[in-house]
Amino acid sequence: MARPRSFDENQVLRIARDRFWSAGYAATSVEDILTATGLGKGSFYGAFGDKRKLFQRVFDDYCTGLIEVLRRELDGPDEGAFARLRAQIMAIADETAADTCLRGCLLAKGTAELSEHDPQITAIARRTFDAIEEMLTACVAAAQRAGEISPDADPARLAALLLAVLRGIEALGKAGGSPASLPRIAETALSLLPTHKTMAPAN
Amino acid sequence: MARPRSFDENQVLRIARDRFWSAGYAATSVEDILTATGLGKGSFYGAFGDKRKLFQRVFDDYCTGLIEVLRRELDGPDEGAFARLRAQIMAIADETAADTCLRGCLLAKGTAELSEHDPQITAIARRTFDAIEEMLTACVAAAQRAGEISPDADPARLAALLLAVLRGIEALGKAGGSPASLPRIAETALSLLPTHKTMAPAN
DNA sequence: CCCGTTCTGGACGATACCGTCAAGAACCGA
DNA sequence: TCGGTTCTTGACGGTATCGTCCAGAACGGG
Numbered sequence: 001m002a003r004p005r006s007f008d009e010n011q012v013l014r015i016a017r018d019r020f021w022s023a024g025y026a027a028t029s030v031e032d033i034l035t036a037t038g039l040g041k042g043s044f045y046g047a048f049g050d051k052r053k054l055f056q057r058v059f060d061d062y063c064t065g066l067i068e069v070l071r072r073e074l075d076g077p078d079e080g081a082f083a084r085l086r087a088q089i090m091a092i093a094d095e096t097a098a099d100t101c102l103r104g105c106l107l108a109k110g111t112a113e114l115s116e117h118d119p120q121i122t123a124i125a126r127r128t129f130d131a132i133e134e135m136l137t138a139c140v141a142a143a144q145r146a147g148e149i150s151p152d153a154d155p156a157r158l159a160a161l162l163l164a165v166l167r168g169i170e171a172l173g174k175a176g177g178s179p180a181s182l183p184r185i186a187e188t189a190l191s192l193l194p195t196h197k198t199m200a201p202a203n
Numbered sequence: 204m205a206r207p208r209s210f211d212e213n214q215v216l217r218i219a220r221d222r223f224w225s226a227g228y229a230a231t232s233v234e235d236i237l238t239a240t241g242l243g244k245g246s247f248y249g250a251f252g253d254k255r256k257l258f259q260r261v262f263d264d265y266c267t268g269l270i271e272v273l274r275r276e277l278d279g280p281d282e283g284a285f286a287r288l289r290a291q292i293m294a295i296a297d298e299t300a301a302d303t304c305l306r307g308c309l310l311a312k313g314t315a316e317l318s319e320h321d322p323q324i325t326a327i328a329r330r331t332f333d334a335i336e337e338m339l340t341a342c343v344a345a346a347q348r349a350g351e352i353s354p355d356a357d358p359a360r361l362a363a364l365l366l367a368v369l370r371g372i373e374a375l376g377k378a379g380g381s382p383a384s385l386p387r388i389a390e391t392a393l394s395l396l397p398t399h400k401t402m403a404p405a406n
Numbered sequence: 407c408c409c410g411t412t413c414t415g416g417a418c419g420a421t422a423c424c425g426t427c428a429a430g431a432a433c434c435g436a
Numbered sequence: 437t438c439g440g441t442t443c444t445t446g447a448c449g450g451t452a453t454c455g456t457c458c459a460g461a462a463c464g465g466g
Contacts, residue, residue, distance in 0.1 A: 002412035003462045024316050026229035029453060040415040045455065047413095102319045108374060112315040113227050115377045116305045125378040160384060161391045164371030171311060171370040174318045175328040181363060188364045192395045205442035206432045232423060243445045248425065250443095 009047065012037045017058045021106045025055050025113055055110075056120055062106045063128040070132060074139045081142035082149060085162075086190050092166055093186035096173035104174045108167065133163050150194035158193060165189045212250065215240045220261045224309045228258055228316055258313075259323055265309045266331040273335060277342045284345035285352060288365075289393055295369055296389035299376035307377045311370065336366050353397035361396060368392045 015037050019028045030051050034044060048054040073088045096104075111125040136159035143149040149158070169182050218240050222231045233254050237247060251257040276291045299307075314328040339362035346352040352361070372385050 001410070001464045001466090003414080003464095005413070006462090022319065024227070024229060026227060027316075030455085031453070040413095041455075042414055042416080042457085051454080102325065104315065104319070109315045111374070111377050112307065112312050113230075115379070116225065116307070122305065122377075122379055126380060129375060129378050129380070157387065157391045160388050161368070161395070164368050164375060164388045164392075165364070166371065167374035168367030168369065168371030171314070171374050172332060172367060174314050174325075175332050176318075176325055177329060177332070184360065185363050185367045188360045189367075192364070192397070194395070204434045204436090204440070206434095206444080208443070209432090233425085234423070243443095244425075245427085245444055245446080254424080 005043075005047070007037065007039060007043065012039065012047075013058055013061065016054055017062060017106070020055055020058055021109065022103055024109060052118075055114075056118075056124070059106065059110050059121060060124050063124055066107060067128060067131045067135075070135055074135050076142075078142040078146040081139050081146055085136070085139045085143060089162065089166065089186050089190060090183060093169050093182045096170055097179040097182040099173060102174050102176060105170050108170050108174075129163065132166075133159050136162050148195065153194050162189065208246075208250075210240065210242060210246065215242065215250075216261055216264065219257055220265060220309070223258055223261055224312065225306055227312060255321075258317075259321075259327070262309065262313050262324060263327050265313075266327055269310060270331060270334045270338075273338055277338050279345075281345040281349040284342050284349055288339070288342045288346060292365065292369065292389050292393060293386060296372050296385045299373055300382040300385040302376060305377050305379060308373050311373050311377075332366065336362050339365050351398065356397050365392065 012033075016033050019032055019036060023032075030041075030044065033039075033054075034041065037044075039047075048057070070088065073091075074084055076084055107125060107128060110121060115122040115125060133156075137155050140149060140153075140155040140158050140162075144151050144153070144155060149155075165185065169185055172185075173182055215236075219236050222235055222239060226235075233244075233247065236242075236257075237244065240247075242250075251260070273291065276294075277287055279287055310328060310331060313324060317324040318328060336359075340358050343352060343356075343358040343361050343365075347354050347356070347358060352358075368388065372388055375388075376385055
């Protein structure tokens with residue numbers, strides 16, 4: 001018994017996300033979002049409270065989605081764990097290389113722009129990186145059990161390194177450059193992982 | 204025969220850089236810079252033309268400085284090349300870990316915020332990454348000649364990977380986290396470099 | 407059919423912001 | 437000392453921005 005919403009909240013979130021994603025937080029005005037979505041001010045502030053609150057929500061949703069996708073791709077039996085790891089890392093590199101408009105990753109962009117002054121954003125970013133690192137660790141450990149990565153290696157260390165490489169690929173991607181360079185970096189990283197019982201890794 | 208400037212251009216550039224660095228481009232207003240520097244509008248626009256032009260100049264100066272520092276640290280004889288490489292990479296990791304206010308690196312921040320919409324910024328970032336990669340390549344090659352890195356490895360590939368790791372460390376640093384984690388990543392990366400004539404690297 | 411509740415549209419106030427401009431100040435060579 | 441040139445100060449116009457508020461619309465239970 002009340003007037004129902006005339007807009008789809010998720011659609012608004014998507015549109016707002018795209019605006020923030022493309023222009024950044026500070027450069028996106030509330031009016032931008034209003035015209036893009038067709039909402040009136042009353043509806044907007046009533047439903048989302050605030051530009052900052054909206055961004056935090058969008059950012060959080062984005063990060064949650066990221067983690068979910070990654071989990072779906074990486075989880076699985078020990079058999080094929082290394083293949084899954086490789087495929088996922090290569091996919092991220094390819095994706096980044098294909099992003100010719102240089103939009104990049106909202107997680108990276110939002111963290112770069114806001115982490116210094118918004119502890120909430122920092123916390124979300126931190127949580128996300130931790131989650132990804134954990135999934136990578138599990139995948140590396142699985143690959144070790146399957147005999148595809150040297151059992152002497154510390155899976156947490158390798159995972160942390162791989163996460164850094166992934167974030168680095170994303171960062172380099174924003175400067176353009178040749179499309180082949182990013183996958184090449186991913187390949188190099190994968191090829192350096194201690195596959196057999198070679199030298200002592202990650203001393 | 205004209206009235207001389209009453210301000211130090213370089214000092215203004217430094218102050219403006221710090222503002223941009225801390226708040227980002229969009230969130231820094233010209234008035235911010237004016238009050239921080241004490242300049243009047245006329246002087247500001249007369250000397251620097253524009254908020255955007257000023258940022259490009261600040262960004263360019265910053266990148267040039269970055270390259271110079273790195274060159275000073277990495278250049279040298281083949282003897283000790285690997286030690287220089289290691290020292291520099293660890294230094295960057297330590298520095299990033301010590302940056303508790305999460306200000307990060309202006310190159311990363313500026314690129315993340317502006318590369319999508321400002322080709323000039325993209326070009327500067329690109330040029331800077333290329334220069335760093337080139338210096339890393341030279342250093343890796345030197346270490347190979349000194350017998351500290353396997354001669355079978357492709358120095359350009361290793362250098363590209365190291366650059367990605369460095370940028371990744373910087374990106375992860377902005378999310379806070381334990382101070383030990385970043386140096387650990389750097390160490391892991393260094394330890395995985397093919398030191399002797401181990402497995403075929405970077406196939 | 408009607409009323410309470412929630413939603414909508416947009417006017418509104420108060421700043422903040424960008425970049426221009428003109429009037430006057432400071433300098434220095436002659 | 438004087439004139440020409442450059443610099444400085446800050447007022448100004450026009451716009452953008454954020455968030456509030458309220459009058460009225462839409463709905464559905466009773």
